Amino acid sequence: xxxxxxxxxxxxxxxxxxxxxxxxxxxxxxxxxxxxxxxxxxxxxxxxxxxxxxxxxxxxxxxxxxxxxxxxxxxxxxxxxxxxxxxxxxxxxxxxxxxxxxxxxxxxxxxxxxxxxxxxxxxxxxxxxxxxxxxxxxxxxxxxxxxxxxxxxxxxxxxxxxxxxxxxxxxxxxxxxxxxxxxxxxxxxxxxxxxxxxxxxxxxxxxxxxxxxxxxxxxxxxxxxxxxxxxxxxxxxxxxxxxxxxxxxxxxxxxxxxxxxxxxxxxxxxxxxxxxxxxxxxxxxxxxxxxxxxxxxxxxxxx
Amino acid sequence: xxxxxxxxxxxxxxxxxxxxxxxxxxxxxxxxxxxxxxxxxxxxxxxxxxxxxxxxxxxxxxxxxxxxxxxxxxxxxxxxxxxxxxxxxxxxxxxxxxxxxxxxxxxxxxxxxxxxxxxxxxxxxxxxxxxxxxxxxxxxxxxxxxxxxxxxxxxxxxxxxxxxxxxxxxxxxxxxxxxxxxxxxxxxxxxxxxxxxxxxxxxxxxxxxxxxxxxxxxxxxxxxxxxxxxxxxxxxxxxxxxxxxxxxxxxxxxxxxxxxxxxxxxxxxxxxxxxxxxxxxxxxxxxxxxxxxx
Numbered sequence: 001x002x003x004x005x006x007x008x009x010x011x012x013x014x015x016x017x018x019x020x021x022x023x024x025x026x027x028x029x030x031x032x033x034x035x036x037x038x039x040x041x042x043x044x045x046x047x048x049x050x051x052x053x054x055x056x057x058x059x060x061x062x063x064x065x066x067x068x069x070x071x072x073x074x075x076x077x078x079x080x081x082x083x084x085x086x087x088x089x090x091x092x093x094x095x096x097x098x099x100x101x102x103x104x105x106x107x108x109x110x111x112x113x114x115x116x117x118x119x120x121x122x123x124x125x126x127x128x129x130x131x132x133x134x135x136x137x138x139x140x141x142x143x144x145x146x147x148x149x150x151x152x153x154x155x156x157x158x159x160x161x162x163x164x165x166x167x168x169x170x171x172x173x174x175x176x177x178x179x180x181x182x183x184x185x186x187x188x189x190x191x192x193x194x195x196x197x198x199x200x201x202x203x204x205x206x207x208x209x210x211x212x213x214x215x216x217x218x219x220x221x222x223x224x225x226x227x228x229x230x231x232x233x234x235x236x237x238x239x240x241x242x243x244x245x246x247x248x249x250x251x252x253x254x255x256x257x258x259x260x261x262x263x264x265x266x267x268x269x270x271x272x273x274x275x276x277x278x279x280x281x282x283x284x285x286x287x288x289x290x291x292x293x294x295x296x297x298x299x300x301x302x303x
Numbered sequence: 304x305x306x307x308x309x310x311x312x313x314x315x316x317x318x319x320x321x322x323x324x325x326x327x328x329x330x331x332x333x334x335x336x337x338x339x340x341x342x343x344x345x346x347x348x349x350x351x352x353x354x355x356x357x358x359x360x361x362x363x364x365x366x367x368x369x370x371x372x373x374x375x376x377x378x379x380x381x382x383x384x385x386x387x388x389x390x391x392x393x394x395x396x397x398x399x400x401x402x403x404x405x406x407x408x409x410x411x412x413x414x415x416x417x418x419x420x421x422x423x424x425x426x427x428x429x430x431x432x433x434x435x436x437x438x439x440x441x442x443x444x445x446x447x448x449x450x451x452x453x454x455x456x457x458x459x460x461x462x463x464x465x466x467x468x469x470x471x472x473x474x475x476x477x478x479x480x481x482x483x484x485x486x487x488x489x490x491x492x493x494x495x496x497x498x499x500x501x502x503x504x505x506x507x508x509x510x511x512x513x514x515x516x517x518x519x520x521x522x523x524x525x526x527x528x529x530x531x532x533x534x535x536x537x538x539x540x541x542x543x544x545x546x547x548x549x550x551x552x553x554x555x556x557x558x559x560x561x562x563x564x565x566x567x568x569x570x571x572x573x574x575x576x577x578x579x580x581x582x583x584x585x586x587x588x589x590x591x592x593x594x595x596x597x
Binding site for chain 1: 313317321322324325328329331332335336338339341342345353359400401403404406407411417419420421422423424425426428429430431432433434435436437438439440441464465467468469471472475476499500501504525528529530531532536547548550551554561564565567568571572575576578579580586587590591
């Protein structure tokens with residue numbers, strides 16, 4: 001028996017002819033090479049560049065800077081802390097408001113309440129829209145002549161600035177960001193919920209458990225894999241947040257985020273490797289969640 | 304008997320509660336869809352009406368003029384073609400390369416399989432800003448090397464390659480977790496029959512991958528269609544930019560005629576929304592294949 005299995009293994013290895021081995025090498029080599037050249041190598045180069053001075057034009061001009069860029073960021077750039085604060089607000093908002101709302105919606109829609117099909121569609125539409133379009137759509141709400149201005153009784157002539165109002169723009173930005181995030185979370189959770197045995201839930205409800213108890217004691221534990229993924233997505237999205245704010249403010253630092261600072265140093269008034277340092281800081285913050293995700297997803301393979 | 308009564312009581316109570324919840328969520332949904340409806344409404348009205356009668360004025364004219372004008376004045380047809388030149392090859396190439404890696408990883412037991420999977424999956428989660436400067440610089444250098452600076456920079460090919468490099472990780476991950484569910488016996492019989500590696504991939508495995516390939520294809524078409532950012536960095540020529548980047552550009556140009564802009568936004572949004580409605584099943588399963596396999 002043992003030898004038969006061993007023989008089989010040997011045979012299957014031997015059946016890999018020269019041609020087959022070449023095919024396999026190409027199958028692995030081409031995608032991997034591409035992935036390395038256009039993704040991993042540039043990422044590594046950026047890490048190295050973050051320790052240099054460079055204007056991004058001639059390689060000969062690259063000068064070693066040590067940790068000067070980082071020192072400059074941590075000790076000489078107050079806007080960095082503002083950006084960190086905004087990223088933190090984003091994360092907190094998503095964690096405690098947007099993501100739970102998405103989960104709640106998924107839970108209710110999964111119970112097939114009246115109109116659940118329509119609701120699912122409505123909440124998911126923003127997710128398929130490009131941020132270029134989302135920016136325009138929300139501008140029609142807030143800009144002079146827009147809906148919100150109209151409600152406040154302000155015409156084009158005497159409109160107020162909403163994006164430029166520092167008392168409220170954070171909430172407005174969070175609102176628009178949630179507009180997209182909630183549907184995304186809802187969909188992911190909904191798919192997970194389909195795999196939870198519904199009779200379990202009914203049984204617990206008939207036994208007199210409240211809705212909340214059922215959710216916490218039955219549904220949430222059964223959804224563990226999805227929960228981890230949603231936590232990771234929420235964290236990563238909050239750290240990488242960028243497009244929406246870029247659409248509203250461009251590369252100005254009216255409402256800075258880490259990613260906006262990276263871009264501000266890479267485009268606009270001349271390239272500075274401070275941008276690379278910001279990107280590396282962002283990467284460092286992302287490493288934890290990425291590892292968490294990989295561990296959750298490849299749990300069985302890693303054993 | 305008593306349980307039945309209790310059941311009924313419970314069900315009635317639950318029903319009332321559910322109706323309340325439904326109304327509440329319905330209200331929420333209305334708020335959700337409103338900005339989109341408002342944009343569509345705006346696109347149907349001439350700008351002059353709003354200027355002279357105000358935002359909430361009863362419409363004197365409702366027509367599709369803005370849509371025709373958007374196509375004509377904004378030159379949307381050309382931009383749509385640009386999008387097509389980028390999206391179709393990028394999606395096909397991503398699926399092809401992703402399926403190659405997934406095939407090897409799930410059908411052959413090499414030592415480096417897991418590392419390979421990790422490399423691809425982690426690559427998909429990197430903050431993309433890490434790559435901007437080197438990619439930009441690399442494109443120009445590779446172009447110079449071949450004596451043609453716009454070989455990759457300011458060229459569709461360059462945009463396609465970065466999209467593929469970034470998305471292939473997700474495709475690999477989804478396809479490999481799907482392929483693990485395909486029985487090993489199918490592969491074994493192919494090998495026993497003396498099929499070459501290529502035939503094993505092309506004639507045996509690829510046909511079985513149709514459902515996840517379709518799901519991924521839909522999802523990635525949507526993602527790549529929606530991206531406007533790479534084109535802003537890697538396309539120096541306005542006329543070669545995809546439609547989403549162009550819309551972003553036009554937002555600045557047509558800021559004074561926002562009814563025209565609204566029509567433009569609706570036109571550009573239409574393909575992905577239609578795609579979602581028509582291929583909803585693929586859409587959802589594409590996302591969930593990748594995220595709920597735990």
